[in-house]
Amino acid sequence: MSPVITVTRDELEDRRRTLLAGLGMTLDEFEKMAATKTLSGPEVDVEEELAEIAFLLGE
Amino acid sequence: MSGSLEEYSVRFAADIQETLDGVLPGKRRVVPTRFQGEERYIVRTAEKNVALHVGGEHLADLYLSFGLSLDRSGDYLKTVRTDFALKSVLDNTPLARLDYRADMNTAPVTHWNIHAERGAFSHLLARAHAVDPERVGRPHALSSLHFPVGGERFRPCLEDFLQFLVQECGVDSVEGWVDVVNRGRQAWRRRQLRSTVRDAQEEAADVLRRLGWSVERTERVDPEEYRPTLERW
Numbered sequence: 001m002s003p004v005i006t007v008t009r010d011e012l013e014d015r016r017r018t019l020l021a022g023l024g025m026t027l028d029e030f031e032k033m034a035a036t037k038t039l040s041g042p043e044v045d046v047e048e049e050l051a052e053i054a055f056l057l058g059e
Numbered sequence: 060m061s062g063s064l065e066e067y068s069v070r071f072a073a074d075i076q077e078t079l080d081g082v083l084p085g086k087r088r089v090v091p092t093r094f095q096g097e098e099r100y101i102v103r104t105a106e107k108n109v110a111l112h113v114g115g116e117h118l119a120d121l122y123l124s125f126g127l128s129l130d131r132s133g134d135y136l137k138t139v140r141t142d143f144a145l146k147s148v149l150d151n152t153p154l155a156r157l158d159y160r161a162d163m164n165t166a167p168v169t170h171w172n173i174h175a176e177r178g179a180f181s182h183l184l185a186r187a188h189a190v191d192p193e194r195v196g197r198p199h200a201l202s203s204l205h206f207p208v209g210g211e212r213f214r215p216c217l218e219d220f221l222q223f224l225v226q227e228c229g230v231d232s233v234e235g236w237v238d239v240v241n242r243g244r245q246a247w248r249r250r251q252l253r254s255t256v257r258d259a260q261e262e263a264a265d266v267l268r269r270l271g272w273s274v275e276r277t278e279r280v281d282p283e284e285y286r287p288t289l290e291r292w
Contacts, residue, residue, distance in 0.1 A: 001069050001070070001072065001073045001076075002069070002072055002073075002076075002088055002089060002090045002091070002105075003069065004065050004068060004069060004091045004092070004093050004100070005090060005091070005092045005093070006092075006093050006094075006095050007092055007093070007094060007095060008095045009094075009095070012094065035196075036197070038152075038200055038202065039152070040150070040151075040152065041146070041150045041151025041152045042151065044146075044151065044152055044153060045107065045151065048107075048122060048124065048142065048144075049107070051142075052101045052103075052124060052126070055099065055101065055126045055140060056092070056093075056094040056097075056099050056100075056101060057094065058094075058097065058099060
């Protein structure tokens with residue numbers, strides 16, 4: 001069985017910044033884009049991971 | 060309490076691991092990740108996507124993610140969100156998704172998104188958009204529709220999605236996979252049944268009485284408390 005990985009707020013927020021920097025966008029810009037256009041494969045991956053981060057942070 | 064919840068997340072991950080290994084060829088590792096100091100966990104494979112093969116060729120990927128947090132009592136972990144997605148390796152975009160969000164506001168709590176196009180469907184959506192953009196926001200994208208499937212209690216489980224991949228999409232499987240999904244599905248439905256009995260106690264008691272059980276009413280139950288679970292789409 002795999003042990004639990006514990007992550008801190010700083011680690012999650014750093015990861016979010018890295019993901020968004022890879023697309024050259026702010027979170028707000030990305031969310032607006034996701035609401036209006038069909039995302040590419042890499043964008044879908046980012047969207048999924050951003051959703052996981054937001055959930056863990058309780059947002 | 061915290062230790063036992065963490066242990067629960069580890070057991071939960073081990074169950075997912077066992078199910079995946081019993082259905083799909085190849086190796087993967089299912090890992091729980093916890094936000095420090097909070098009882099919120101994401102359980103998914105360490106490698107974000109699980110490779111799906113057809114005749115040994117890697118043609119698609121499976122993304123699955125479970126979000127766990129405390130239930131209403133604050134004593135137990137509950138699955139409050141799941142993402143199951145089938146993706147093509149051609150462009151890594153989803154072909155179909157099955158999402159569940161216990162706190163969904165407007166879309167169905169559990170829904171399929173089908174990433175496909177159909178001219179006649181687009182015609183319907185475009186006309187509705189022209190009448191009122193609020194009715195249909197993205198008429199060009201069939202994938203923006205949320206097909207409701209059973210709400211919180213009667214939603215499909217991981218085993219259903221895996222069987223869909225193998226039986227309907229032709230993905231490679233390992234010997235004995237049917238027994239694994241049948242066993243897992245039965246366990247899932249028994250758990251959901253227990254929750255449903257809590258939601259609809261009058262109905263459950265009535266059925267049991269008709270079957271010959273003696274069931275006494277308790278005044279400790281507020282039937283209105285569970286109404287939202289029965290009503291939400």
